[in-house]
Amino acid sequence: MNRSKSRFVFDFAEGNKDQKDLLGGKGANLAEMVRLGLPVPPGFIVTTEACTEYFATGDFPAGLDEEISAHLAACEAAMGKTLGEANDPLLVAVRSGAKFSMPGMMETVLNVGLNDESVQGLATVAADPRFAWDSYRRLLQMFGSTVLGVDAEYFSAALGEQLLDQRVDKDQELSVASLQALVASYKAIIRNHAGRDFPQDPREQLDLAIRSVFDSWNTDRARLYRRQEKIPEDLGTAVNVLAMVFGNLGDGSGTGVAFTRDPATGNQGVYGDYLEDAQGEDVVAGIRNTLPLAALEAIDKDSYDQLLQIMDTLEKHYLDMCDVEFTIERGKLWMLQTRVGKRTPEAAFKLAVRFVDEGLIDMDEALRRVSGEQLTKLMFPGFEVNAAVDAIATGMGASPGAAVGKAVFDSATAVAWAQRGEDVILVRQETNPDDLHGMVVANGILTSRGGKTSHAAVVARGMGRTCVCGADDLQVDVNGKCFSLPDGSKVREGEVISIDGTSGEIFRGAIPFHDSIVVQHFEGSDHEESQLATAVARLLAHADRVRRLSVRANADTPEDAARARRFGAEGIGLCRTEHMFLGERRQLVEDLIVAEDDRERDLALEALLPLQREDFERIFAAMDGLPVTIRLLDPPLHEFLPNLTELSVEVALAREQGAPDERLRRLLSEVQRLHEQNPMLGLRGVRLGIIIPGLFAMQARAILEAAAAQTARGLEPRPEIMVPLVATTDELAVIKRQVEAVADSVRQETGYACDYKIGTMIELPRAALTAGQIAAHAEFFSFGTNDLTQMTWGFSRDDVEATFLPHYLDEGLLSVSPFDSLDVDGVGELVRMGVERGRLSRPDLRVGVCGEHGGDPVSIHFFEEIGLDYVSCSPFRAPVARLEAGRAVLLAKGA
């Protein structure tokens, strides 16, 4: 490293708030306050670059020592004291300060500069020996555990012994002599367990403390936190060295935290806490009760007025709600920290519009300040936070919200009980498409198997239904209609339980909860104008104005379609027809599959036609005037048949009992014939349409006859027929010809020439690679990013969740599941390629995405970047997608 080029230390007076990369968040904001002329204790910042150099070599970079000396000298000059000097020592705080806040994750060392001599000087200068010895005691404890790595338990034990000896309850009650005894035992503990004495040299204390803050970047808990919060590993932390100021020097001293306005609502006013004769850590420890900030006015009017003036300055400067930490040392106010205040999702929306209304920011800026992630949290009901009940078990929070109801163990019961007005929670080992009817009517779904991408989880998220899955402490006994807990106790059918889809917790009984105000607003069921709902609505309206991406919803039923419309979707981007083949229609599908000749097959298709047509008529009615993209039948046929293993056991047992059932045996043989080693890679999608003559033509006929019927009724249906799992252009061409023939015939039969489009899913890597050829036959592409992710990565959603994906996330081999957020480098590359090649061959190609990524905020920004026309997601995600699509435009333009 060329020393002459780098500076590793900056004075607070040299930086500003935009230098968070180099100075860390805390340091940059301290520098900003100095720039504003606010009272900040003198000090300096060791930069993140010094930290990353230190990581690279294991030592301070060349020149850092000298730079620290120079800045320390400046600090000493400003304070008129010398670090650790015997008679009137300067003490400093050494605090971490990374670019992104990582609360509680990294180290702080206070009172650096105290030693056996300067403690005496401090006692004299402060005229408070107890204060001085207590400060020294705290330094030894903090330095010993943090810097020298001594187990904190030893210090706690010694303190406990001293309290016992002295027969007092709190350390504040210890006498100076006791504190001195404690200092002696702490020093002995350090000698014994760190293998060295506590360093009496103040500068050595400082250097070791700085290193220790650097090192704390790499603790396990810090790494884990960064993975969870998606903070890059290579940023490193800055270190702030500030002159100590003391709020614990008796009357006229104190410390506090404050907000520039109400952090929950954005209302103007005085919000904060104050603690007399205390240090910041005492506020955090919560041992003593704090006063409301307003009480400071009576205690120290000058400081109070000055603080309010400073907060006004800060808010006008940052144009946002800020929080601050301050200390008053014997009547003198010091600002120790400020930042744009953290806020709840609810507050974020309210604050953003409030600042607009006060003329401080415009709607663009307001939109930048809220996020889809926050809106998602506002879309679900939540349990009352003060309901302190213990969970009986915890699974994975798979679909957020709070649900209360009677436990039921099968769909039929769920439907029956729900029809008579009961709230139910459907409990299963795992769910499959057959459970859909039960899931629709249940308040929540609880499974003992499967992860966040299991059937239960995916479907529940799609429906906005609360779901806890993979609660493997539960032994679910579907036949016995109960589940058991590890302690042997049971929950039986009909017993009320509560599940928290965010935390994954499961409770006995009914926990009080509140509905989502935002959802009530969309549904038109909110009875009064709420401040939150208004804020959300205004910001969504603005997002709608600025966004380029259109937002559609994935909806398979007229009910979902209607809801999607209420939630602002501008069409259906994915209507899956397989759900229309379940329930009582399943028998018809079985007939279709086991048909022995053309006649039997045609009969089955004819029976399905009117049912499908009615489905589509109702959906077109709900989506009058908006496009409805209908995917032809996609899943492997055997999904409509019984499970091979279960059926094999059943047949073997029947045979053993001398009761060979011919029907069962024939069914088994059909199931065996259709069994595939890897159904995800087998006979599905367009392959079905090609292998089973008439299947797709029947579906096309149902769609176009329904469209004709609704046109006749004066509606404007806009069907888009989508062919799934296309790998070659010829597959699409074959189906397209069939659809065109059906369209001709429907036109002649009904006299209505209904406009329709035909297009394809792009969900195989080959389809993306050969998109240019495929676009010749497709009017639109819809990227199925779930399947595309499966094929590109070579892992199936169902299987990886159960095996290696959690391990990969834990180990940091992946920072996020590619099923949750689009893998831009791999899958995204194929999407980008597919869009480019498709449009090159057909410039007016409409391109969208209908995988779950369509509702993921991060992914939406990528879809905006590569110029998709629309995203389609579950109805509940549609507002989130609208918001993020708007934000994506603004953020792409730059702040």
Add this chain to the structure above:
Amino acid sequence: MNRSKSRFVFDFAEGNKDQKDLLGGKGANLAEMVRLGLPVPPGFIVTTEACTEYFATGDFPAGLDEEISAHLAACEAAMGKTLGEANDPLLVAVRSGAKFSMPGMMETVLNVGLNDESVQGLATVAADPRFAWDSYRRLLQMFGSTVLGVDAEYFSAALGEQLLDQRVDKDQELSVASLQALVASYKAIIRNHAGRDFPQDPREQLDLAIRSVFDSWNTDRARLYRRQEKIPEDLGTAVNVLAMVFGNLGDGSGTGVAFTRDPATGNQGVYGDYLEDAQGEDVVAGIRNTLPLAALEAIDKDSYDQLLQIMDTLEKHYLDMCDVEFTIERGKLWMLQTRVGKRTPEAAFKLAVRFVDEGLIDMDEALRRVSGEQLTKLMFPGFEVNAAVDAIATGMGASPGAAVGKAVFDSATAVAWAQRGEDVILVRQETNPDDLHGMVVANGILTSRGGKTSHAAVVARGMGRTCVCGADDLQVDVNGKCFSLPDGSKVREGEVISIDGTSGEIFRGAIPFHDSIVVQHFEGSDHEESQLATAVARLLAHADRVRRLSVRANADTPEDAARARRFGAEGIGLCRTEHMFLGERRQLVEDLIVAEDDRERDLALEALLPLQREDFERIFAAMDGLPVTIRLLDPPLHEFLPNLTELSVEVALAREQGAPDERLRRLLSEVQRLHEQNPMLGLRGVRLGIIIPGLFAMQARAILEAAAAQTARGLEPRPEIMVPLVATTDELAVIKRQVEAVADSVRQETGYACDYKIGTMIELPRAALTAGQIAAHAEFFSFGTNDLTQMTWGFSRDDVEATFLPHYLDEGLLSVSPFDSLDVDGVGELVRMGVERGRLSRPDLRVGVCGEHGGDPVSIHFFEEIGLDYVSCSPFRAPVARLEAGRAVLLAKGA
């Protein structure tokens, strides 16, 4: 179509042999003979462009009529006769002639120009009324069925009636009167069944015949043939119109076919057949016995000498063995066709080197004239063609060759019987990795289920073992040790059967067969110098000189490795370690899988280490000095465990019988735990290495300890450690660090620092897309094109064979399975991208392919084009790969 720009008709004198696209093969070669001054009947060619215009509009293109008239007039002038003229008619033959020969697939109409009047003239001019009426009768029959679409059966029936009436056996014996009667009944048949009279207008006959030849391009059988032979659909056919010449005008007339030299060996000499007083169709019909061509010398010395002179001219001109068709009409020789002669694979090799030895062509040209497809056929034994025995059943010819042996139904019996010197054929419903020991010792493998890409087929091809699979007429009863046929008869254990891996036929008893001379030569077991083996060896040696691609083999055992070396492989490109985990070691793998803690797992790994080390030592010995690429464990763990369905049935039955076996139950629970919906998309490859601590490190240790041991013995092992199924660069980095740690430790323990490389399979689309990042950690890439094809297309080899792939091939939705020949547009695009991106980030990256495509001739040319460093294929394919790698260089340069 702009008439002034296009010519649709060419005179023979205007074309040459290189215009096959426009003039078709037959026409271009006729034109070439005219250019050489050889006696070709006058005539002209209607081009393929006229044909494709006709297909586009359904009618002759504008101007074609006039062009035909002009060329017909020239032809008439040359012959001094007029088409169909009453007294001395010109007759013409109308023959198809596509670019690629499609023997017997398309139509020919002879004697066009005869009608009720001209037949009289012909009788007079030829002085042979029987000849004239027989010619007319033949025209009516051919025109009626071919051009007018009358069922040929009617004509046959009428002819049969006439023969019966006249009490004669052959149509040659019919009198003129009988032939006249037959002409009358044929005309009646046409009138009744075609709905029109036979056209008496000669020009109308000609035009209809030309249309009919065009139309014959689109018959089902022609389409099917083109699909099989991979001839493009859009070429269309040319039509040749030649003046008729007659070999059936009595003594001094005749017809024949001949080769310019021995088509089987390339020896010079007179080879061909001659038939006196006959037309070409009589030779084909095989009713009369032909004379050897040499006999013509005695019959008509002038024509004989002229023919030999012409054949010499043709061979010197074409510089290749040609075949010809000729007719002698009353002492005048006419050449009707020539082309470069078709030849057997054996003859192709012999002819190529013979032409080199005669100084006619160079070795480059010789290499261009043989193909890997031909060499493949020479690598397998074959049944004697004259062994006329009926097959008892037919399956799919999955791995070519001929095998004879006693039927056995399990691997243990196969091994036991083979050890006592018996030839065995292993018969199974389908095979799995457990059958490997039986497959190794069996002469052939026969299964009743599974297609050409089933386990049995793939493994058999890899071992060069004959295999017939999917013989679904067989009911295989493994427990009963027999299989049944549809007629109820049975073949029991020990009965001798023969299977033909090319035709898929299965025979009772031992059919005589011969070994492959080429293989014997490679193996050094041929006892005399064969002409074929020498030719193959010389051409391979030349291919080795010119090729750029290196050729390696896929080999898992020391025996395979040694064979690969004998077959010219320059290293092992894929050594699969999973096969080393089977047989008696399976128990250790089970222990590893069900290990309940680290200690149990480490014990299992420790037990496997010495076994793996020994495997590698022996392989390194066999491949001394050559690179050996070893793939770490790849398949899903549950492949080493029992089948879920079978085990579930077993446990259920045991429970039913009151005999619950605790061990079985625990095994079932483990199998259930590891069960995956889509194992191909699950926990396998590098994911295993990351999830099971120590597994890959154990394998790396076995490899590096084996390398150290062999280095100590003075050998030069060159291990390359290959990580399978990598999706992200971090996965590779984790394993690489483990391997490096093991390498350090082995170096310290043994004192030998053995050179090794570490690299990765590129078999997931994501790996190809992010190859730039991955190359940062990989010294080599090996494209696993089997998996890459599965993921890119989204279908699994196992499943698609059983379901839609055959249908797709039949329907022309695919022209070839992408597992047989690389899909250049899709999968090839990823390979190309992976190579480019990988080399951009690491210019010295070594890149190869180790999927089955490595041995596919067509795919090898693609791999040459995109600059791979090597291909790796099964040992038996290595010579094919060497040959095609050489040809690829020559063909890329241009002929």
